[in-house]
Each structure stands twice: as C-alpha cells, then as structure tokens.
Amino acid sequence: xxxxxxxxxxxxxxxxxxxxxxxxxxxxxxxxxxxxxxxxxxxxxxxxxxxxxxxxxxxxxxxxxxxxxxxxxxxxxxxxxxxxxxxxxxxxxxxxxxxxxxxxxxxxxxxxxxxxxxxxxxxxxxxxxxxxxxxxxxxxxxxxxxxxxxxxxxxxxxxxxxxxxxxxxxxxxxxxxxxxxxxx
Numbered sequence: 190x191x192x193x194x195x196x197x198x199x200x201x202x203x204x205x206x207x208x209x210x211x212x213x214x215x216x217x218x219x220x221x222x223x224x225x226x227x228x229x230x231x232x233x234x235x236x237x238x239x240x241x242x243x244x245x246x247x248x249x250x251x252x253x254x255x256x257x258x259x260x261x262x263x264x265x266x267x268x269x270x271x272x273x274x275x276x277x278x279x280x281x282x283x284x285x286x287x288x289x290x291x292x293x294x295x296x297x298x299x300x301x302x303x304x305x306x307x308x309x310x311x312x313x314x315x316x317x318x319x320x321x322x323x324x325x326x327x328x329x330x331x332x333x334x335x336x337x338x339x340x341x342x343x344x345x346x347x348x349x350x351x352x353x354x355x356x357x358x359x360x361x362x363x364x365x366x367x368x369x370x371x372x373x
Contacts, residue, residue: 287312
C-alpha cells in the first residue's frame with residue numbers, strides 16, 4: 190500500500206468513527222469538563238497514554254488533574270470526576286478502578302467502544318467511540334490498522350476537541366501556555 194494512500198485511508202477511517210459519535214454524549218462530556226471538580230484519568234496500554242495526553246491538556250486549561258497510578262495522585266472522592274479510556278471497557282484493572290471510584294461518590298465516565306459499560310453500576314456516563322478494537326467484535330468497523338489503533342486515535346481527537354469546546358472565551362493559546370511546563 191502506498192504511504193500517501195495509507196495515510197488517507199486512516200484519516201478516512203477516523204473521520205468515519207468521529208462522525209458516528211453521539212452528540213448528546215459528547216455535549217455531556219464537554220459539560221463535565223466545565224465543572225469545578227478534580228479530574229482523574231485512567232487507562233491501560235496505549236489507551237492509558239492517550240488518557241495521559243488528555244489529562245495534560247486539561248491541566249493546561251487550568252483544571253486540577255491527576256493520573257491514576259502516579260505516586261502523587263491523591264484519594265478520589267465525592268464531586269471528583271474519573272475519566273476512563275478503555276476500548277473494550279472490560280479490562281479488569283479498569284473495572285476495579287471504576288468500582289472503587291464510584292464507591293467513594295465520584296462520577297465515573299468511560300470512553301469506550303462498548304455501550305454495555307453504561308449498564309455497570311459503577312458507570313455514571315459513557316462517551317461511545319464506535320471504533321474497532323483489538324478484539325474485532327461483530328459490529329465494529331473494519332480497519333487496516335492493528336489492534337486498538339483506530340479507537341485510540343479517534344478517542345484522542347474526540348477528547349482534544351471536547352477540551353477545546355470546554356474552554357471559556359478568555360482562554361487562549363497564550364493563557365494555556367502559562368500552564369505549560371517551564372522547567373526544561
């Protein structure tokens with residue numbers, strides 16, 4: 190496959206996935222990001238790396254943000270928001286983290302391909318990303334990409350867009366840059 194056509198094919202795939210996202214779920218997610226809450230992020234593997242990228246960008250917007258598993262992450266509690274990225278929504282560690290957070294009164298939002306997650310008692314909300322996972326389950330879109338690439342790429346773009354939509358009018362590149370790391 191030619192490089193340019195491969196890139197275009199991937200762009201077309203991700204575009205199709207993003208067009209399939211539910212506007213109501215997206216708007217709810219944006220409203221979560223506007224809250225004056227502490228935000229916690231969790232994910233395993235590449236989805237965990239996407240979670241860290243989104244956590245960093247949300248921190249740049251002035252929010253108090255933590256990543257589960259880091260040594261400086263405090264206890265989660267009432268009025269906090271946990272955002273979990275999991276293509277399958279079934280990763281044992283992720284389910285355990287979601288259950289624990291919910292038991293403290295935190296709101297748990299799962300970004301996933303698996304709409305069944307919304308029926309879990311610990312799940313407060315989902316942001317469904319209709320992408321392929323490594324499991325290639327029935328109903329998932331086709332992809333030329335391996336494993337969960339399509340989900341991770343689409344989730345990254347979707348969540349970055351949600352942060353942009355959550356910013357107030359006076360939050361500009363210059364104001365966000367003031368939150369950017371400066372100990373380089």
